[in-house]
Amino acid sequence: MNKSPSFLAVLAFGSLVAGSALRAEDIKVGEFAALTGGSASFGQSSHKGTALAFDELNAAGGVLGRKFKLITEDDQSAAGQPATIVRKLISQDKVICVLGEVRSSATIEAAPICQENKIPLISPAATNPKVTEVGDYISRVCFIDPFQGTVMSKFALGKGWKKIAVLTDVKQDYSVGLADFFTKGIVAGGGQIVKEQKYSTGDKDFKPQLTSIKATKPDAIFIPGYYAEVALIGKQARLLGIKVPLLGGDGWVGDSLLKVAGNSLDGSFFSCHFSAEDKSEAVQEFVKKYKAKYNETPDDMAALGYDSAEILADAIKRAGTTDGDKLKTAIADTKGFKGVTGVITLDAQRNASKPAVILSIGGGGFHFEAAVAP
């Protein structure tokens, strides 16, 4: 009688071994994404991009003669969830690498777990500098916040705008970081910051700040904030008779930006990761494939998700193995990789060094203006 449980256990173990033996050929890649909840639109896009990349890789025969198996888990945009599901991906699904997330906060939560378990993590779009500071197993395919500040300073100087005012959101590290690097870039390039003004997330009245900026007669105003405040700033600036272009970063991208701002942001520019209007071959090819599969135009998150998967595949090819230690070194060695978001090289901190896209606003939409290299 007491033999049957162990007999069952042997049976169960046997079938487990058999099951894993059957799939030994597959390379299991974990993905955690905000498929539902507040950041779902970002999460869905990046997931679609990632899935498209693996479909293509598998169709082309995979790497090292093995195919990819993508295991995706939803973190519901909630705090606490990323840690739980990444643990599950590593300990139960035994993935060789984790891809995700688009939000810095979620990535920072998951990163120490990957580092501890020696499983490489590649984030498509977490731009906070702290993400890769967690450890050498953590890398990303997007540029970090401060880079956009540098890019916009180059762009402004290129346009001949020398006297520039800066309006920073002091409650956001993101905004302060961008403003800092923008200021350095302008000053180094022979320009001048004529006024530094500040506001806080949630403010609604910006007329006092804008009035003092207007008095300095700038050529342009750099506002590295988020869309909710930027929309009101744009509207109030135009009411106060400020006609110069406004400049910003990817925080401007948001549904309600143009709804609130109307046409008051026309003629303004902001930096971003990707534009489907970019005429380069790689981008147009990606847009075509993405449209064919999902019947919609890819956004920057989709492009970054795609690149994160492609960079992983490239690194596995170069490493010749899926062993965590060798793989992380191969990922960190990525140089001159031709992704859809530009030619990507990972720097010493495993942050992507690549061009940013600058978009202009006009006629109720965003338009591709230029790509600026680092």
Add this chain to the structure above:
Amino acid sequence: MADKLLELLQQIVNGLSQGAIYALIALGYTMVFGVLRFINFAHGDVYMLGAFVGFYLGPKALRLFSEGPSYPGAALVLLLAMALCAIIGIVIERLCYRPLRERPKLTVLITAIGVSLFLENAGQYVFGADPKSFPEVITDRALEIPESWGKISGLTITVSQVLVFGVTLFLMFGLSHIVRKTKLGMAMRALSFNPVAAQLMGINVDVVISFTFGLGSALAGAAGILTSIQQPSIDPLMGVNAGLKAFVAAVLGGIGNLQGAALGGLLIGLVEALVVGYVNPTYRDPIVFGVLILILLFKPTGLLGASEREKV
């Protein structure tokens, strides 16, 4: 030099138009305090609800007159928000404060904080936490100041600023008329002067208190619409900061005093604009709340509170 003067004038205009909003909200705080001797902390959230009334009913109200923004439409939106907020205010008092009227004032005060948190969180649940774009009820633009006026023509005064200031003044005079010249107003003042004696004289306390809440909430609703015309982005937590600032304004002016609330609101708006423009925007809130602490320390009755405190 003239440029500096123009900038200063512009900051004063900015400050006064923001201060007018604070004044409207502060009136509600001060009226309730005058009658019931407690601070209705949910008042700022009634202001938020006013803005959302405009968000949901605004487009429908506008369609009654013409397709686009129009003044009659804007007036209707304003009246709708005032009426609905008055009802909300009366209901809040009836459900949450009246059952506790005989209890210590601290109990009611804590309940008011509870109501405030309830409205903020229910608002995030029902309306969603993301900022909404307020419908364009009037076309906001800068007024043309003739060149012949000299340097001053560089000053920017917008239609919405004039409207906010005008409507606020009108409502304040209306309120002052109600309180001074009508029977209900007299009852309010009597109640504020001595609740027991007022009751003995046959004043229906419940009616007067409901009326006070209705009136104060209507003003908050008006402020919600007026502020959203100037800053067309609204969210369920917009009442937190505005409510606190208005509370400071009411205390600054002398809580319980109507003129004081109006004066306090304008002063706070002015101080904010000048601090942002000339000192450092980061110090704006510390300075405003520092004013509250200083007033409470050195002149707890506020600027105008001492002589007329017993009046509503």
